[in-house]
Amino acid sequence: MIRTIRAKFIAGFFLIFSLSFLVLNQTVNEIIRTSNQKIVTSDLVGMKNNSNVYVRQAFLINHFTNDNIYFGQMAEEMVNDLNHATGSSVSAYTVDGVLLFSSDKTVFAGRGDDDLKQAVAGKTAYNISYGRDQGAVLFSYPVVIDGTKVGILRFAKDFTLLYEQSGRISDIIFYIALAIFAAAFLFSYILSRHITIPLVKLTRASTEVKNGNLDVRIRFKRKDEIGRLAVNFNEMINRISSQISTIEKDRDRLKELNEQEKRFFDNVTHELKTPLTSILGYAEMIREKGEADRAFFEKGMNHIVEESRRLHGMVLKLLEVSRRPSDDRELEQVDAGQILQDVCDSMSFRAKRYKKSIVCQADERLYVNGQPDRLRQLFINLLDNAIKYSSPHAEISAKAEMDAGLVRFSFGNPGEPIPPDQLKNLFQPFYSVSRNFKEEGSVGLGLSIAKSIVDDHGGSIRLVSQEGRIMVDVEIPYFEKEGS
Numbered sequence: 001m002i003r004t005i006r007a008k009f010i011a012g013f014f015l016i017f018s019l020s021f022l023v024l025n026q027t028v029n030e031i032i033r034t035s036n037q038k039i040v041t042s043d044l045v046g047m048k049n050n051s052n053v054y055v056r057q058a059f060l061i062n063h064f065t066n067d068n069i070y071f072g073q074m075a076e077e078m079v080n081d082l083n084h085a086t087g088s089s090v091s092a093y094t095v096d097g098v099l100l101f102s103s104d105k106t107v108f109a110g111r112g113d114d115d116l117k118q119a120v121a122g123k124t125a126y127n128i129s130y131g132r133d134q135g136a137v138l139f140s141y142p143v144v145i146d147g148t149k150v151g152i153l154r155f156a157k158d159f160t161l162l163y164e165q166s167g168r169i170s171d172i173i174f175y176i177a178l179a180i181f182a183a184a185f186l187f188s189y190i191l192s193r194h195i196t197i198p199l200v201k202l203t204r205a206s207t208e209v210k211n212g213n214l215d216v217r218i219r220f221k222r223k224d225e226i227g228r229l230a231v232n233f234n235e236m237i238n239r240i241s242s243q244i245s246t247i248e249k250d251r252d253r254l255k256e257l258n259e260q261e262k263r264f265f266d267n268v269t270h271e272l273k274t275p276l277t278s279i280l281g282y283a284e285m286i287r288e289k290g291e292a293d294r295a296f297f298e299k300g301m302n303h304i305v306e307e308s309r310r311l312h313g314m315v316l317k318l319l320e321v322s323r324r325p326s327d328d329r330e331l332e333q334v335d336a337g338q339i340l341q342d343v344c345d346s347m348s349f350r351a352k353r354y355k356k357s358i359v360c361q362a363d364e365r366l367y368v369n370g371q372p373d374r375l376r377q378l379f380i381n382l383l384d385n386a387i388k389y390s391s392p393h394a395e396i397s398a399k400a401e402m403d404a405g406l407v408r409f410s411f412g413n414p415g416e417p418i419p420p421d422q423l424k425n426l427f428q429p430f431y432s433v434s435r436n437f438k439e440e441g442s443v444g445l446g447l448s449i450a451k452s453i454v455d456d457h458g459g460s461i462r463l464v465s466q467e468g469r470i471m472v473d474v475e476i477p478y479f480e481k482e483g484s
Contacts, residue, residue, distance in 0.1 A: 004196070005192075005195075005196050005199060009188070009189075009192035009195075009196065010189060010192060013185055013188040013189065013192070014185065017181045017184060017185050017188075020181065021177060021178065021181050024177050025173075025174060025177065028170060028173050028174075028177075029170060032166045032169065032170055035166070036130075036135070036159075036162060036163065036166055037128070039162060040126075040128060040135075040137055040159060040162075041126075043157070043159075044126055044137065044139050044155075044157070047086050047088070047139070047155060047157070048124070048139075048141055050085065050086070051082055051085075051086070051153055051155075052143075054078070054081065054082060054085065055078065055143055055145075055153075056145070058074060058078065059145050068094070068095065068150050068151065070150075071092070071094075071100075071143065071150040071151040072094065072100050072151070075092040075100035075101040075151070076100075076101045078092060079091065079092050079101045079102065079103050080103065082153070082155075083103040086155065086157070087157075088155045088156060088157040088158070089102070089103050089104040089107040089108070089155070089156040089157075090102070090103050090153065090154070090155055090156075091103070091105075091108055091153075091154040091155075091156075092151060092152070092153060092154075093116065093119075093120075093140075093151060093152035093153075093154060094151055094152070095120070095142070095149050095150070095151060095152065096120065097113075097116055097117070097119075097120045097152065100151070104156075107156040108138070108154065108156055111127075111129065111136075111138060111156075112127060112129075112138070114127050115127045115138045115139060115140040115154070116138075116140045116152065116154060118140065119140035119141055119142050119152045119154070120142075120152065122142055122149065123141075123142075124140070124141035124142075125139075125140055125141070126138060126139040126140070128159075130159070130163050131163070134160045134163060134164075135158075135159035135160055135162060135163035136156065136157070136158055136159065136160070137155075137156070137157045137159060138154065138155070138156055139154065139155040139156075139157065140152055140153070140154040140155075141153060195226070198218075198220055198226045198229075198230065199226075201218060202218065202229070202230070202233060205217075205218050205233065206233075209237060209240075214237055214240060214241045214244065216237070217234050217237065218230040218233055218234060260425075272311065275307035275308070275310055275311045276311065278303065278307050279303075279304050279307050279308060279311075282300040282301075282303050282304050283300075283304060285300060286300045286301070330371075331369045331370055331371060332369070332370070332371070332372070333367050333368075333369060333479055334367065334368060334369075334370055334371075334372045334375065335364075335365065335366060335367055336366050336367070336368045336370070336375055336400065336407055336409070336476065337362035337363055337364060337365070337366035337400040337407075338362070338364075338366075339372060339375050339376055339379065340360065340362045340379050340398060340400045340409065341360055341362045342376075343376055343379040343380055343383060344358050344360035344362075344379075344383065344398050345360075347380065347383045347384070347387070350384070350387060351383075351387050351396065354387055354388075355392065355393055356387055356390060356392075356393060356394050356395070356396060357394075357395050357396065358383065358387075358395075358396045358397075358398060359395055359396070359397050359398070360397075360398045360399070361397075361398070361399045361400070361401075362398075362399070362400040362401075363400060363401050363402065366400055366401075366402065366407045366478070367407075367478065367479050367480060368407055368457065368476045368477065368478065368479050369457075369477075369479035370457045370476070371456075371457075374453045374456070374457075375453070375457070377449070377453065378449075378450050378453040378454065378474070379398075379409075381446040381447070381449055381450045382409075382411045382446075382450055382472055382474075383396065383398065383411065384446060385446050385447065385472075386411055386412075386413040386470075386472075387413075389413070389415050389416075389470070390413035390414055390415045390470075391413075391414045391415055391416075394413050394414050394415070395413075395414075396411070396412070396413045397410070397411065397412045397413070398410070398411050399411075402478065403475070405477070405478055406459075406475045406476065406477060406478060407475070407476050407477075407478050408473065408474070408475050409473070409474040409475075409476075410471065410472070410473050410474075411471070411472045411474075412469055412470065412471045412472075413469070413470055414468055414469050414470075415465075415468070415469070415470045417465050417466075417468065418465040418470065423463060423465055426447050426463055427447050427448060427450075427451040427461065427463070447463070450474075454474055454476070457476050457477075458476070458477055459474060459475050459476035459477065460474070460475050461473070461474045461475075462474075
């Protein structure tokens with residue numbers, strides 16, 4: 001069973017061309033045969049008319065009472081004259097078909113006598129025998145004088161030239177038709193390949209795509225419908241690849257977010273559970289003992305207060321992370337350099353508790369359009385991280401300056417290098433670094449809060465860890481104060 005389009009094209013074209021060629025060849029041969037028959041008939045009619053004229057004249061000149069006897073007496077002369085006049089072999093017969101005289105008996109011998117029998121019966125008849133390059137006719141008719149049949153004339157005429165000519169014409173038409181149909185079949189075959197080869201490639205490519213290979217592409221240097229189909233196919237694969245890539249990224253991102261969220265809630269649960277357990281334990285013991293043990297009472301109350309404050313701070317940070325930015329909050333022109341200087345002064349006491357120091361350099365008139373309280377929280381979080389995660393006795397630097405229309409804030413401190421795979425995720429809201437880099441009581445929300453504040457002010461934040469030093473760079477657009 002034929003399954004491919006190419007095979008169907010070839011089989012269909014071959015069948016159509018073969019049938020058309022056979023029909024055309026048969027039609028041409030039939031037309032030639034009919035034409036030859038008409039020519040032969042016309043020639044025989046003329047020959048009969050001419051011979052009748054000759055016989056009638058002979059009978060008019062020499063009138064006998066018995067025309068049959070006269071026909072037999074003049075048979076030899078009449079046959080010879082008609083032989084010369086018509087260029088054909090002639091025989092004369094009695095009305096009963098008995099040979100009277102023949103110009104060439106061998107011509108009539110062994111060629112059948114159907115025409116002669118028809119003439120004996122009073123009919124005009126002829127018998128054609130022909131091949132590819134030869135043709136001959138036996139023609140017989142009764143001679144009638146004054147309504148009486150007096151004899152039979154029979155002619156053997158050669159039409160070889162006619163049939164040779166018609167044979168050559170048939171051959172020429174045959175070979176021309178064969179050449180035309182061969183050329184048409186070759187053109188159809190080339191056309192079918194021109195159509196089916198790209199379709200085969202498209203089929204193979206679509207099979208590859210179905211099997212998951214999206215790297216396959218089709219290259220056709222043609223501008224017809226198949227060329228446009230290939231272009232559309234490639235664009236479709238590109239679109240599918242892009243969509244799949246996006247889906248895979250979203251899937252990986254969701255997976256990562258789920259993992260980060262799980263870690264986040266595990267950490268939060270742990271960090272909230274620890275102070276709550278401690279508070280609950282001391283509270284139950286104080287309730288049982290009351291003020292009987294004053295020293296224990298004071299110690300327990302101090303512990304409850306400290307843990308409550310720590311718990312309160314963690315809750316505030318969680319609320320800050322979950323807070324959605326509000327676009328309708330008022331922004332004002334503030335001197336960010338002055339805010340940084342104030343924060344550095346207040347955070348210096350906290351740094352001294354860790355036996356560390358803060359060096360601050362802030363230019364004047366560094367105006368930005370923002371919220372003072374949130375900028376203060378930004379600087380507090382960044383300095384607090386620098387204090388907690390810097391090396392012992394470290395000097396922490398904080399700097400604010402103008403740079404190409406931006407106010408740049410730089411915070412630096414010596415510290416242990418942070419792995420690159422953790423460095424790129426430090427600003428994510430649900431990410432917490434490993435315990436090696438984490439201070440007790442921290443849930444890893446400081447940098448996430450800092451990034452949200454910077455984003456709300458239309459700025460950017462970047463963290464770099466290299467050569468034993470950790471640097472955080474913040475850039476916020478400069479906003480010139482009115483009237484300055």
